Amino acid sequence: MISYLRRVFVESWLGRVCAIVIFLAFIGWGVGDVLGYMGTETDIVAKVGQQRITSADLAQSLQGEMPTIAKQMGVTDPAQVPAAMRQQIAYQVLQRLIGQAELQEAARKLKVAVPDSAVRDEVFSLPYFKGANGQFDRNILNARLRERDIPEQRFLTMIRDDLTSRTELQPIGQAASVSDTLTKRLSDFGLQTRTIDLIRIPFAEQPTPAAPDDAVLRRYYANHLNDFRTAELRHARVVVLSPASVADTISIDEKDLKRVYDEESDRYHVPETRDVQVVTMQDEAQARAVADVWTKGGDWSAVQAAAKGGASVEMPGARPSAIPSESLSKAVFAAPLNEIQGPFKSEGGWVVLRVTKITPPKDTPFDIAKKEILQQYRDAKGPSVVGERSRQLQDAMAGNGLDAIPTDIGAAAAAGTLDTQGNTQDGTPAPLPASGKLRDAIVQQIFTQAKGAKPNLTEGPDNSWYAVEVDTITPAAQLSFDQSRAKVLAAWQAEARKHAADEQATALYTAAQEKGGLANVAGAGAPVVKGLAFSRSVPNKAIPAALMDYLPRMKAGQSVMAEDAGEFLVATVTSVSTPNPMADLAGYQRLKTALAQSTGDDLVASYVEALSKRTPPVINQRAVQAALSSLGFDGSAAP
Helix, strand or coil, X not given: CHHHHHHHHCCCHHHHCHHHHHHCHHHHCXXXXXXXXXXXXXXXXXXXXXXXXXXXXXXXXXXXXXXXXXXXXXXXXXXXCCHHHHHHHHHHHHHHHHHHHHHHHHHHHHCCCCCHHHHHHHHHHCHXXXXXXXXXXXXXXXXXXXXXXXXXXXHHHHHHHHHHHHHHHHHHXXXXXXXXXXXXXXXXXXXXXXXXXXEEEEHHHCCCCCCCCHHHHHHHHHHCHHHCEECCEEEEEEEEECHHHHHXXXXXXXXXXXXXXXXXXXXXXXXXXXXXXXXXXXXXXXXXXXXXXXXXCXXXXXXXXXXXXXXXXXXXXXXXXXXXXXXXXXXHCCCCECCEEEEEEECCEEEEEEEEEEECCEXXXXXXXXXXXXXXXXXXXXXXXXXXXXXXXXXXXXXXXXXXXXXXXXXXXXXXXXXXXXXXXXXXXXXXXXXXXHHHHHHHHHCXXXXXXXXXXXXXXXXXXXXXXXXXXXXXXXXXXXXXXXXXXXXXXXXXXXXXXXXXXXXXXXXXXXXXXXXXXXXXXXXXXXXXXXXXXXXXXXXXXXXXXXXHHCCCCXXXXXXXXXXXXXXXXXXXXXXXXXXXXXXXXXXXXXXHHHHHHHHHHHHHHHHHHHCCCEECHHHHHHHHHHHCCCCCCCC
16 A cells, blocks of 8 residues: 555656645745634644645644655654654645645636546556456455555545546646757757777886985974874774664564565566557558568667557556556467567557567565565564664663673674774774664764763664773874884885876876877877767766866867876867767657656646645644644654
């Protein structure tokens, strides 16, 4: 159900404007509107014309959407989302509900009505409610709604509202078009190709100078004292409680694993799927003309051009149940690979098709799938388990510090000496039971906490907790010149090699600027890599990122010098060319379609903005706060 709701309200036309509604919230929610609501409808959180958003609507939306939103934030348990963030999310959900109400109010004024038959057809078409035979199953619908605690009437209202929104928004979005002039300009911008010559001058390849006398080294040492110090070292004891550390302690009954396996049968028993290209024409003669173009070797773009006046679609990963026409479904799954089929008559007209890929069915046995299901369960359950067990760890530490950590809660402990970079004395990473941001937080705590201070359980990133106790501190110390002489010599030589590389690169760059490019510089002294091409739409990984701030704006014959990690770079743009977009009609059409889609989205956004100005929402702030408080979204309770 969650995935279905996401499709309805995120991937639908209504979902596309949610971000716009949120963005326009401060425009639509004037202070006067918020403070001016003095009605007696205490269970109404907002009004838009004759539309009402009740406290129950807001509560149900929050409870239904919070798990998905939390997952998008990288948190598997909504309880782990900070209270302030939960309140912000709650207002965003309310803003989305107001956006829906704006559209429903506009539909009412426009007298847009969705018949019951359209709602029924939409429900029957949803694959989530189909049985093994590919047909709608009423029992599955009832079970799904019961699992998600969604009343049937509310579900049907959601479907009707979405169909109403589509009726309003689709004509607006689909009316957008983009001129060939704009498409060509953007195509030229993205496809404009530059070719460069490139020379790399690594520092390490420069000759190593002989050791200078001590006076030079002592002067270098005096100018770089901070480079010749021992690092501060601290010995610490650490305990970590995280989803990773508790994972192995989380178990689930075999029967529950089997139940999940059975419920997600479509995932573990994938039928044969096919990628297919289909053209439907209303006239048999036109269909035969399309088939003739195809059989004579025309590619898909040529076939689409020949099918003007008809419908041409690509269906990747199609299953039999996903193809609306039974006769078309049978034809698709009986067709040989890469052979033109048709024309033949179907319910929608005369069809010509080609199957471009066949993916055989795949069955995953339960013994294999249960490992994945268990791991997913542990990943989902881990944050809440950590939250519960953090209290046990806190209680244990209150008595005997880090000496009495329970062995059955999944806490990981470690002890050792490390520096501020988290490395041991030999330069290897210290074996802390954490990684990423959590590891960084622990190292920072070790080097800010006083020696002997009582360990406190601290909440860390990624739903984790940790405690630190510092035993000993070895302060950083300045090394004498004699102690660090070898390091001073190595550092001086490294700097000399870099300086030599800089001089060589500068000379090449200056000569290239004067003579029109590296190709005209005699005896460059380093190998020139020629013919490296790139465009804004097709970057070249062989070209260092340090150059890409300059090259896309340069003209043919211009040169540039830059420094990358451990080397200097000199490059010359040898040519700038703009390919004819008509040479790739399919790519040109894809760009034009994408631009039209973007323009359509802008039109829809403008329409929604106009609605919010024409019918401003009226907010009952007290009812909103009461609804949020009842769910714990104001920080007063857990949701």
